[in-house]
Amino acid sequence: MSGTVLDDVTTMREAATTLRSPQDLDPLVRRIGHARIVLLGEATHGTAEFHRWRAELTKRLLAERDFAFVAVEGDWPECHRVHCCAVGAPGAPNDPGQVLWGFRRWPTWLWANEEVAEFAAWLRSFNSTGSGRPCGFHGLDGYSLGESLRGVLHYVREHAPAHLGATLDALRCFEPCGDDGVSAALVPENCREEVVRLLTALRSAAAVEPGLDPAFVATQNAEVVAGAERYYRELVRGGARSWNARDTHLSDTLDRLLRVYGPDAKAVVWAHNTHVGDARATDMAAAGMVNLGQLTRERHAADGVVAVGFGTHGGTVIASDHWGGPVRRMAVEPARPDSLEGVLHDAVPGEDSLYVFGDDGASEWAKELRGHRAIGVVHRGGGYVPTVPAARYDAFVHCDETTAITPLHHWEPAEVQTYPSGV
Structure with missing residues (x-):
């Protein structure tokens, strides 16, 4: 030494x-x-x-x-x-x-x-046991393409039926890939336009309901769909862009949470x-x-x-x-x-x-x-x-x-959406 x-x-x-x-x-x-x-x-x-x-x-x-x-x-x-x-x-x-x-x-x-x-x-x-606003627990990642689309659809049907058309258009666009995020890179280019329409509609609907409410949750699910679409398309192209798309989504989600919790939130x-x-x-x-x-x-x-x-x-x-x-x-x-x-x-x-x-x-x-x-x-x-x-x-x-953590499951489901990012 x-x-x-x-x-x-x-x-x-x-x-x-x-x-x-x-x-x-x-x-x-x-x-x-x-x-x-x-x-x-x-x-x-x-x-x-x-x-x-x-x-x-x-x-x-x-x-x-x-x-x-x-x-x-x-x-x-x-x-x-x-x-x-x-x-x-x-x-x-x-x-x-x-x-x-x-x-x-x-x-x-x-x-x-x-x-x-x-x-x-x-x-x-x-x-x-607290008297103030409860402390939250949230996910920043953007892999849940299928589940997030279904979450948007559930919200729109119940709270914002005027935007059902845009939601169904986006859902149909991604139908070929199901829950397999990697296949999202192979769906038609017009899916990006459908996602933008969906986001615009939900952001407009959420504007009248500030806070961590169903409107915000649905809008965040739509942001996940948009982020996943970007990530998987960049993944196919290779290079650093898919990593950057994912970490930008992580950062953007953190910023949205800070805004919704308030200017003094930590x-x-x-x-x-x-x-x-x-x-x-x-x-x-x-x-x-x-x-x-x-x-x-x-x-x-x-x-x-x-x-x-x-x-x-x-x-x-x-x-x-x-x-x-x-x-x-x-x-x-x-x-x-x-x-x-x-x-x-x-x-x-x-x-x-x-x-x-x-x-x-x-x-x-x-x-x-x-x-x-x-x-x-x-x-x-x-x-x-x-x-x-x-x-x-x-x-x-x-x-x-x-020492290793102790998993709750001793088996793993077959669904795989995070490939190829291991961290």
Whole structure:
């Protein structure tokens, strides 16, 4: 090990806050301060410790800093059912686990797992004892083409029959692809015009019903249809444009939620590191890619944005070894010695630790370019993203030895809409 790396390890060890209880998150809560948006990442989708520390921090932000909602890298319709349960909406189930069990799009385990069910149950209890507006739970993603179209149709039939024609035209246009989003790229070009007509009609109808009401939910479903159409068409063309279409949709949905919750509303976002960490601090920028973290920093610089990355040295993870494959508990091989996780392992072995970056000398090690682990829903060995940690994030949580989440399903439905994006 070189002298430079040895110096970095010593500095890392001195800068680390060992995480053993929610109170150990105090330095990060102070760093967040009055920020309006907090982005919480994950190096893998299937790690229990990432979910747990995100949940513990989110609980504190909701209880102590009056954050208004949690937005996740999940589909709008499915997550809206979790939201209805969490806020105690009339007719919604009482058990968030039951709602999460109803998730059907592969890979269900991203959100249908015991760790998320535990947080959602806490959120429902928290909302039931509060006196103000309940805290929401929403999906930012745009894969749910078929279900979102059906959601629009249901709303229009009941609340806005004058727009039934535009809705049916859009529905018929996408009939050839059914629920298979990839096939959406192959439907006629005039489908784009039908989606624009549908969006225009619903935005007009929703304008008279401000708030997170059925009109907004239907309009968001229409936005999902428009976003999915753009994403899958760009996917066929190749390059960075499909990624950019998806992350722009994530960012646009977050902005719509902030507007509907009000000018003082604050949001916590849960998504993969590749979405929440600023793309400009990685090799994504050279490839022409933007992401949610970059767009949020650019759009909300005056509001305050804090991005927190997560990493692990080794352990186990839930993933699949091929697209659409069965869920498996898999090994996370030890991190490369020269990677961010490898050096942090040398600094604080066997511990969960927190690092808050600043302009002081203690963060100099985080201004160096290093490989940073990234595992998606398909895992065939560790991938690494070249990263300048202090530019990509404002803080970092390293969980040295991690364990796999516990899926609610022990099987996976056949429906596959996320191909080929694994994060």
